[in-house]
Every structure is written in C-alpha cells, then in structure tokens.
Amino acid sequence: MDTREIIVRLVLIVVIFLISLVIAMYSTYAERKIAAFFQDRVGPNRAGPFGILQPLADGAKMFLKEEIIPTNSSKFLFIVGPSLAIMTACIGSAVIPWGQQIQIGTRMYDLQVTDINVGLLYIFGVVSLGVYGVMIGGWASNNKYSLLGAIRAASQNISYEIAMGLSIIALLMVTNTLSLKEIAAQQHGWHWNVLYQPIGFLLFIVCAFAETNRTPFDLPECETELVGGYHTEYSSMKLGFYLFAEYINMFVSSAVMATLYWGGYNYPGMDWVAAHVGPVVGPLIGMVVLFAKIFLFIFFFMWVRWTIPRFRYDQLMDLGWKGLIPLAIANIIGTGLWITFVK
Amino acid sequence: MSIFYFIAFLSILFAVLVISAKNPVHSILYLVLTFFTFTVQYILLNAQFLAIVNFIVYMGAILVLFLYTLMLINLNKDSEPMKTNMVKIAAVLGGGCLLVVVVAALKVVGVSDPVLVRDPNLGLVKNLGKVLFDEFLLPFEISSLLLLSAMVGAVLLATKDPKIA
C-alpha cells in the first residue's frame, strides 16, 4: 500500500463518516416527517422550507441544553457509555463496499475502506459490541429504570445475535466467502442473495430490528414501562449521542442488508450503462443505486415503526428463542440439502 | 515487534487492573479491555478468524453475560462478606504454593524452541476450515457434541416440570 492509496483510503474514511452523520441527522427529520405522513399530519415545517433545517435546530438545542450528571452516578462510565455507543455505531461501515473499483487516472481504487477477509464476522462483532454502550450507560446512571433498560438491551441483543448469526451461516453456505467485497461482486446480474435466501433475509431483517432497538423491539427504551429506559438520566448531547447512535446503526444495518441480500451496488443493466459512461461514472452510479437501496431500507424501518406496536418482553424472548432460532436452524439444513442435491 | 510489546504491556496492565479494581463492574470492563488486546495480538499473528471469534464470543457475548449478572447482584462494600483471618492466611498459603509450582515448572521447562508456523496464512478462515474439517475432524465433532450436551442440559434446567407445575 503506497502513499497515494493511503490518502485515498483516508479521504474515503472521512467521506463515509460524514455521510453517516449527515444521513443520521436527516434520518431524525425523515422519521418525523414520515411519521407525520403515516398519521395524516404535516410534520416539522417551521425551520426552513418544509422544515429542512429542523435537524440543525435540534442539534443546536441538544448542544445548548444543560448537562446533568447525576450525583450518585459513576461519572467516568456515565460519559463512556454514549461515546462507546456512537463509536461502535460508526465503525461498522468500514467493511461495506460502496461500489465497484473506480478508475482515477490510470489506477484502480476500491470504494471500500478495507476488505478484510472476515468482513462479515467483523460486522457481526461490531454489532455484538454495540450493547456495551447501552449497558454501561444504563448501569452508570444509578437508576433502576436505566438498569432495567440496560438489562433488557443486553438479553435482547444476545438472544437475537444467535438467530442473526445462524441466518448469516446459511448465507455463507451460498456465498462461500466472508469478504463483503466478494459477496457484492458475486451478486452481479440478478444473482441477488435474497432470491436464494428469502427465509434467511426475513430472519436477518427481524434480527436487525432487534439489534438496532427499533420498534417493535424497542423494549430497552420503552417509555410506558421504563420512563426513558437506559437513557433516562441522560440529557444534552450525551442523550443526543444515544439517539444518534440508533440512527447510525439503522443506516449501517440497512447498508449491510442491501449488500448481503439485495445485490449491493448491482443493478439491472449495469454492464450496458458502464460501457457507455466510462470507468469513473459507472461505479458512481452503482454507489447511487446502493444508497437508494439503503434509503428504501431506512424507510422500511420507519414504516414498521409507525405500524406495529411494541412486543411484550416475554413475547420478544418467545419469538427469538422459540421462533427465529429453530427457523434459522431449519434454514441452514434446508440450504445444505439444496446445495447438496440441486446445485 | 514494538507493537507486540506495547500491546502485551497493555494486556498485563489491564489484567492487573481486573484484580485490583474495587468495583466488580469496573473489573469486568477491564477484562473486556484485556480481551480486546488479545484480539489485537491475534490480528498481529495474522490469525484473523481467531481474532474475530475472540471478539464476538468473549467480548460480545460471554462478558456481556458477566456484566449482566454483576449488574443484577449489585456487589458493593456493604454486602461483601467479611473475610476472617483464617481465610486470609489460607489464601496467602494457597497463592504461595501456586507461585512455587509455577516458578519450578518454568525452571524445569527452560527455554523451548520457538514454534515454527509452516504456513503463515494458517489463521485465515479458509485454511483454518480445511484443517479443522479434515485433519482434526474427530476432536472438532467431539467438542461440538460437548456443546450440544451443555445446550440440552440448559434447556432441561429451564423447562418446567409439567408434573410439579
């Protein structure tokens, strides 16, 4: 890896980081707007035309609000909690291939921060690490509701990680590789994995909802039972970090789903387009397509949030352990039989 | 090599902090950091699969469960049982014996030859899988049976007896 490549990588890291933040910012706006449309309302429309500056106003409010650290909390961990939450949310996007190789001058560059050959497991690891931010924050608050929220988050995440891991195993049996770059490249020309793994995708998306703590699985921050859940005691930008982390998680898991199951940057007729627009614009169009898919998934996350009521805690555990895990195991066996006898 | 020594130093530092931390939750968090330094060491050894599995299983699952239990039982100074002098003396004696054994063992073994890795890419997923499912298939399957029996045991413990309930 020479200097130029390192510079390209650094630029890519910064750009992806900024994109994640901007998308997370505007997800808050989109969430409120979309919720409004689902409920036949208008939504935020005061800050700027159509309320487009609302996220900035929210951000300014978050920064300027009084910051309260509870007296009996463990102060260091109280600050570590939200920082960890947002850090684990941000590093997940490092292995996602945003497009095909792009040609600048005479050289080819990957539109991916790094292609480690255990990329899929890396994402899985980052997801499993995400629960620490919630747990530490909930415990450090020294509040019973926060602790209950943290405990719910921990048991929920561990339970759904198992089903998620099992659905990924079935996917691996089809792709034969852990590298996200290769998985994306394999899906070229309508070989999208969702066509081979429909049940696996269903399992994955349900688990993604649970891992990002989105409705119907938002029990860690369930207002009706736990005041504010794990972030009851948080205020100001530390609360903002927790809320922000949720939206970044949503963005990253949408990107992962689009890459793993819905063809990543591939779209029908891309060879024809690439031949006509050249080696620079072609991959960029692929990137736009990937982002379109990501936005669709984010929309789906929000659509579900404003449709389905929250599960009860025992129902959540029931669904995870008695529903999804056996189904995931059956899916693995089915995939194995299919590979052995049909393929 | 300097990275190795730095990370090794961090591992030992965090490991010491695990035992010296007053608050059990803090010591679990130091343990998380210790395991993280192990992950870095595995990556330095080019054992990517082991690194990521260590990351997922130990940091992401087992220690979360540790933390979970510790949060629930809420250990602090007031609830900690008083240690009698008997226990303290027994602990010192036990620890001393362990130290003697370890020192003696190290003295007997001496310096072994450095392990030669024939294939530097052994730690990659593909190679590791080939070795596991070919050369070491029997031990691999036996350990999986062990896990299965543990799982069955856990389910048995968790299910209510229909006659009693």
Next chain:
Amino acid sequence: MESLSNKRKVIESKPLSLWERTYLPAVVKGLAITLKHFLFRKDVTVRYPEQKREFSENFRGMHSLKRDDEGRERCTACGLCALSCPAEAITMIAAERKPGEENLYREEKYAAVYEINMLRCIFCGLCEEACPKEAIYLDGDIVPADYLRKDFIYGKDKLVEAPLNQ
C-alpha cells in the same frame, strides 16, 4: 340470554394457526394500511397561525365592549357583569358623564376603568347574559398567550370596540 336487538356479535377466538402465529399476515396487513395513509390520504392539519378554522356560532372568545349606532360606549358601569361573574374576573370603576361627552358615552354613567383578568375568566358567558345594555359580548378571538401575569389583565384599551368612523 337471548339478544333482543339482534345486534350482538359473537366473537370467536380460535387458537391461531401456524401461519398466523408467524405474525407475518397481520404485519403485512398493517403495513398495507399505513402505506395507504402515507400515499393517498391528505393531511387533516389546519396550519394554525396562517390558516384559521372557523369558530362555531356559540364560541365564546375574548370579550369586547360594544358601541351603539352612533359610536358611543354602551356600558353604563352597573356592575351586573361583575356580580354575575363566577370567577370574579371583572372589576370596574364608574364615573359620571361630563357635559360635552355625549358623543362618547350613551348613558349618564360610564365605566372609567373596566378590567377583566383573563387568567381568572372561565368564558362561561354569564356576563353577556347579565348585561342589561347589550354592552359586553364574548365574540372575539382566542386570548393570546403572554409572559407576565400582569399582562393578562385586560383594560379598556384592549376591550372596547374600535370607533365606528375610523
């Protein structure tokens, strides 16, 4: 017991079938309903400060002290409104009309000071009913918000109707 109206519905709660227990059909149905609202239904919001919904005919808003056909204040400071007010929101000080003020006040006695505490007022409309001179009506807008309690005590400057010829 036998239903007389024949409107009673018997609800059968059968155990869910396996397909229903996956929650999928119910989820899809719900998503379809919300999507219908997202795409086709118009929003029902009245964008308030720019756009106002018409009040109903018997709406009671801010009070106004009326003038007669010649632009003279109708109020004669009899105090019946204050007396009838269950919230004790109205106070007034009466004064005698001087010669030359006939074009300002209709009766020989008028209210020099007339104050309504809008924080006390419950908009019951009893003052309106008590008034023998048809001088007070609750036909105004919603009372606007303010920062200080003293600013909610409305005097004649805010209550009396604008003069006719201006």
